[in-house]
Amino acid sequence: MKRVCIVGISGKLGRYMLRHALDRGYQVHGVCRAESVGKLADMADRITLFPGRTDDRAVMAAALKGCDGVLAVLVPWGTSGYSTNTADAVLDLADPGARLIFSCGWHITMDGKDRLSRSLRLQLAVFRPLLRLFRIADIGDQERACRHIFDSPRDWTVVRGSDLEEGESEGLPVWADHVDDPAIAHNRTRRIDFALFMVDALANPALIRRAPAIASCRA
Ligand SMILES: NC(=O)c1ccc[n+]([C@@H]2O[C@H](COP(=O)([O-])OP(=O)(O)OC[C@H]3O[C@@H](n4cnc5c(N)ncnc54)[C@H](OP(=O)(O)O)[C@@H]3O)[C@@H](O)[C@H]2O)c1
Numbered sequence: 001m002k003r004v005c006i007v008g009i010s011g012k013l014g015r016y017m018l019r020h021a022l023d024r025g026y027q028v029h030g031v032c033r034a035e036s037v038g039k040l041a042d043m044a045d046r047i048t049l050f051p052g053r054t055d056d057r058a059v060m061a062a063a064l065k066g067c068d069g070v071l072a073v074l075v076p077w078g079t080s081g082y083s084t085n086t087a088d089a090v091l092d093l094a095d096p097g098a099r100l101i102f103s104c105g106w107h108i109t110m111d112g113k114d115r116l117s118r119s120l121r122l123q124l125a126v127f128r129p130l131l132r133l134f135r136i137a138d139i140g141d142q143e144r145a146c147r148h149i150f151d152s153p154r155d156w157t158v159v160r161g162s163d164l165e166e167g168e169s170e171g172l173p174v175w176a177d178h179v180d181d182p183a184i185a186h187n188r189t190r191r192i193d194f195a196l197f198m199v200d201a202l203a204n205p206a207l208i209r210r211a212p213a214i215a216s217c218r219a
Pocket of ligand 1: 007008009010011012013014032033035036073074075077078082103104105106160161162163164191
């Protein structure tokens with residue numbers, strides 16, 4: 001792995017992934033909205049930025065070219081398919097053989113066998129229609145994006161994050177195939193370690209075409 005593209009590099013998760021990627025000696029391409037370029041001013045000389053929306057296929061084609069790894073933040077903002085179009089752009093435009101790592105939350109299921117906690121079910125029941133009604137976000141868009149990924153023959157991994165918190169690293173998170181696994185019942189991960197898991201997955205072939213649900217290694 002020599003060069004990686006971080007899609008959504010200016011967000012909190014993206015900036016942590018950038019730190020980990022540079023620590024590992026990767027060259028970094030990054031895509032973020034033009035209005036967010038300033039957030040990366042202190043890193044400008046260490047990365048190659050491609051300003052634009054992550055669902056803009058022309059921007060994505062340029063950013064992904066020559067990258068053997070992709071770290072993509074999937075966010076369901078708006079109601080115009082931002083997540084799905086971002087995932088499709090990565091799947092369609094990344095170099096052949098590239099490792100593709102996507103982020104999402106525990107609400108996504110690959111095989112339908114995840115048993116969500118009552119609290120997460122309640123949050124989804126309340127916020128899902130409200131976010132859509134006010135056109136703030138569309139959880140269904142993130143679900144469709146992941147379905148496209150799960151159906152793809154490419155070398156993808158979908159990392160499903162638990163509730164997130166800030167703070168110093170606690171180490172590489174533990175993971176399970178399903179969110180109701182007792183090993184991850186504590187349902188919390190430091191955001192810096194979510195990023196660490198994403199970057200680590202680039203070099204972990206055991207995670208290819210899997211959707212690990214992660215949580216802190218400190219229960
Ligand atoms: N937050 C949680 O508790 C939580 C829990 C589990 C999993 N996750 C997952 O973790 C990942 C990152 O989530 P995060 O909460 O930490 O957020 P984040 O890293 O701060 O990322 C937010 C991203 O969304 C972009 N964004 C913000 N507003 C937007 C808009 N209106 N249109 C398009 N893009 C917009 C940001 O770009 P700009 O820099 O340009 O604003 C940034 O790239 C997501 O995949 C999420 O599903 C989050």
